[in-house]
Amino acid sequence: MGAVVREGVIEMAKTCIVCGNPAGSKEHVFPAALGGRRTNSGIYCTTHDNSHSGLVGAIAGQIDFINAYLGVRPDHSDAIKTVHANDPLTGEPITISAEEIKFQQSRVLSQTPVEGGGIAMQVASPDRRAAKEWTAEMERQGYTVAFQSQPTEDRYMLGAVHHRRAFGGTCGLGAVAYIVQTFFAQEFPDVARSGALSGFIAYTQAVAKVAILGGCTRIDGERPELVEARAILAAALAGTGCSAPANWDFTRMAGAAPNAFEFGHRVIVGVDGSDGTMYGRLSLFSAFDFAVCLGTAPPGKETREVTIDIDPLAEHPPQDIRKVTAHTASSRVDASQLGGDALAKAIADGTQQQVLHTLLERLTDYQLARLVRTMVASLAPLPTLQALDRRALIAQSLDEQSQQVWRAVTYMIGGFKQQLIAGGAERVAPVLDMLVAHDVRSASGLSREAQAMLSLAKAALADQMERDFAAGALDEQRIADLMGRGPGLHIVGSAVLEPLLQAFDRNT
Ligand SMILES: [Zn+2]
Numbered sequence: 356m357g358a359v360v361r362e363g364v365i366e367m368a369k370t371c372i373v374c375g376n377p378a379g380s381k382e383h384v385f386p387a388a389l390g391g392r393r394t395n396s397g398i399y400c401t402t403h404d405n406s407h408s409g410l411v412g413a414i415a416g417q418i419d420f421i422n423a424y425l426g427v428r429p430d431h432s433d434a435i436k437t438v439h440a441n442d443p444l445t446g447e448p449i450t451i452s453a454e455e456i457k458f459q460q461s462r463v464l465s466q467t468p469v470e471g472g473g474i475a476m477q478v479a480s481p482d483r484r485a486a487k488e489w490t491a492e493m494e495r496q497g498y499t500v501a502f503q504s505q506p507t508e509d510r511y512m513l514g515a516v517h518h519r520r521a522f523g524g525t526c527g528l529g530a531v532a533y534i535v536q537t538f539f540a541q542e543f544p545d546v547a548r549s550g551a552l553s554g555f556i557a558y559t560q561a562v563a564k565v566a567i568l569g570g571c572t573r574i575d576g577e578r579p580e581l582v583e584a585r586a587i588l589a590a591a592l593a594g595t596g597c598s599a600p601a602n603w604d605f606t607r608m609a610g611a612a613p614n615a616f617e618f619g620h621r622v623i624v625g626v627d628g629s630d631g632t633m634y635g636r637l638s639l640f641s642a643f644d645f646a647v648c649l650g651t652a653p654p655g656k657e658t659r660e661v662t663i664d665i666d667p668l669a670e671h672p673p674q675d676i677r678k679v680t681a682h683t684a685s686s687r688v689d690a691s692q693l694g695g696d697a698l699a700k701a702i703a704d705g706t707q708q709q710v711l712h713t714l715l716e717r718l719t720d721y722q723l724a725r726l727v728r729t730m731v732a733s734l735a736p737l738p739t740l741q742a743l744d745r746r747a748l749i750a751q752s753l754d755e756q757s758q759q760v761w762r763a764v765t766y767m768i769g770g771f772k773q774q775l776i777a778g779g780a781e782r783v784a785p786v787l788d789m790l791v792a793h794d795v796r797s798a799s800g801l802s803r804e805a806q807a808m809l810s811l812a813k814a815a816l817a818d819q820m821e822r823d824f825a826a827g828a829l830d831e832q833r834i835a836d837l838m839g840r841g842p843g844l845h846i847v848g849s850a851v852l853e854p855l856l857q858a859f860d861r862n863t
Pocket of ligand 1: 371372373374375376399400401402403
């Protein structure tokens, strides 16, 4: 390690913590894919920064749906995070982001031969560009395309898209270890280069290699390079001196300060000088917690712990990070704490489901707050309008939130169906299913009956909003109540269930 004299200040040349060669790549201290904005050029050489790409990809893929719902922008990109999934109904590819859900291609809804030759088609396109592309493609195929009507805008109502992401596993925990290792090297540069971290680094390098070779999930008959990489990983694990270098942690630390940011990530790295324990913790979205055992530091180190909160929603520094240093080891992780299958235990006793449930509730609240801001902005001209125009503006604003209203409709009808089944009236259940049935051949994705339910719900909400506005009560709080909480659900429920209850009454 050489010393460089610059402007009279002596600073140590920065070397790669893996190989000792000069460090210089501009690596992200926290992966950009998870909302990290800061770069650092003093931890890895280019080769060893790139060596972790498989791990970063693995963890980014595991939590991409959360990033997409939150609207996290990956660094150097103006596009917010999107997730590709298949529409459960049509099986066609769709793109989901915090802003919208759309099909990636135009869909032909219906085609009917017409007299005198030709085919009348109804086509739904995700946007104007896709519509133009579709027209161009048809013309390339030799068709003449003539439009018979102005395009209409319909919002496609999505059925439930299920995200099945295996979270954690060899690569997920490897990525956790890598993130903590990078922060540790940043905060404890001399310890990281003292050799004390070499067992841990051998582990992260080995798991990174497995990830790059595509070995995050084990399959039968793996190729020889992968088999060898796994053997190296097993040996490296044994060499860390921990039963597991990184593991899930479901023991919420008592007395820990809340994260500085909503959905903030937190990294804690520390050295306990009393026995040299080097440790780390990682919390993603303030929901998923991990503990990391990095080994033992050389004797004579002072006790120090650094807590870094990261805002995945921040657009750029400096408001993206809050860092606190303490001279205690209050978040210390003991090697003995990390053994065993913490995740399996948490799944068995329901802790893991609770963690997910809490996160989804927070995401729902966050989405509702975002929706309310949009509606408040679109309803801002209300006081300047005449009654008729007011009604039109409210209707338009509700149309823009059709997906949310549809969610309320299906929630209420689904709940009513459960009640009927519980009350022994399961023969009526198919009628309720019909009321919320999808239809792939319609532009909205809804059957005629379902479309009618959605219209009833929107009209009832619009009525209420008009009355609330007249009473001077249509504020942010009220819009949130109407769009995503009990009062709105009650109004939607009455609107869609009332005609049904009357029908039942007539038939009994
Ligand atoms: Zn290197």
